[in-house]
Amino acid sequence: MKIKTYTMPTDLEEAYQLLQEKDAGIIAGGAWLKLLPKTLTQGIDLSGLKLDTINETEENYTIGSMVTLRQIETHTSLGTYMDGVLQEAISHIMGVPIRNIATIGGTVAGRFGFSDLLTPLLALKANLVFYKKGQVTLESYLKEALKEKDILLQIIIKKEYGKAHYTTVKKTANDFPILNVSITKIGTHFRVAVGARPSAAVLATKTMAYLNENKTLSDDIIEKAAKIAVEEISFGSNARGSKAYRTQLCKVLVERGIKEVAYENTN
Amino acid sequence: MKTQIKINGKIRTFEVEPDEYLVDTLRKHHYYSVKKGCDTSSCGVCTVLLDGKPIASCSYLSVKANGHAVTTVEAIEEEATILAKLFGKEGADQCGFCNPGLALTVYAMKKELNNPTDEDIRTYLVGNLCRCSGYVSQHRAIKAYMEVI
Secondary structure, eight states: OEESOEEOOSSHHHHHHHHTSTTEEEESSOTTGGGOOOEESEEEEGGGGOOOOEEEOSSEEEEETTOBHHHHHHOTTTTTHHHHHHHHHHTTSSOHHHHTTOBHHHHHHHTOTTOSSHHHHHHTTOEEEETTTEEEEHHHHHHSOOSSOOOEEEEEEEOOOSEEEEEEEOSSTTSOOSEEEEEEEETTEEEEEEEOSSSOOEEOHHHHHHHHHOSSOOHHHHHHHHHHHHHHSOOOOBTTBOHHHHHHHHHHHHHHHHHHHHSSOOO | OEEEEEETTEEEEEEOOTTOBHHHHHHHTTOTTSOOOSSSSSSOTTEEEETTEEEEGGGSBGGGGTTOEEEOGGGGHHHHHHHHHHHHHHTOOSSOTTHHHHHHHHHHHHHHOSSOOHHHHHHHTTTSOOSSSOSHHHHHHHHHHHTOO
């Protein structure tokens, strides 16, 4: 990516006004800028807006959009929340030197298909707070980006307690995923998210409905749920894996993930 | 753009492009221990410490470093020497291209982690690749370094 002008505003409204200029764009951590074939006439760095803290209340975690992946990974409470599912997902993202740069806001706003983090965030029912638009669900944002340019301020995770699972398949430890799966179980309610399809993560809503209507789970029901997942989710091919391979992987990973959260005691 | 960075304790002012990366700025100004490898954050040879934390300087804009402290391996000479001797003892070294970045990450890890397990060490260092050693001898040397007070 080429950047013609760089600004680090300390006022949110100023940042928003700059963003409205033609070909203006936001720079978060900047870790994946090189992957974007684009020229920004105005690069707006959010580092001056104090969006780099994690706040915890009894109900929520509120994560500033400029919080680095390493901050989340090493946060004593958020890192270990729900079986440490975020820590597990983040620990697979290249090395510590890049996780000290990449931010949660950059990952979410970029809606990157290769993301290891979007998948568990979707399973954890994360909400996003934008400066003008206000609160939207991550699920809706991943389906369709906002029509107007806006600034992502926070990611909110409502505290719920249950089981969570994350798994990813990569060719090498430092590569992007071929496929990743995250599953949560809160009480008797399942959420199943599949990412790196290679498009951005999605919820397997029919699979979730099927699991949630069955009061007692068995291996047969779980196997059928995994079949529903591969039927309802669309997959594609890229240099890392074919559509057929991803389809096979998805079935196996979803089945294993459901078994892991379904058959163990809740917290 | 004018960018002021404290490098190895000394404040330096550079004129940088808005899309210039820290590895290029540093090398342009003769900090040659900072290597340029994959240029896509994968190999770790460009690692420097930013305010004490390891970062991939190939993926960090120079303008973002304005007002921050950057440490290259030259500033941790004593610790790097201890690690180098352990590398020699364990036969963990060959071409040496990855060593400056690896030494900085290991140095940061020692400060950050208390009594890391073998798995902790492997996980922390996954972003620093070495194409010569095969990692086993490196791991022995790094483990010994973690025990040096």
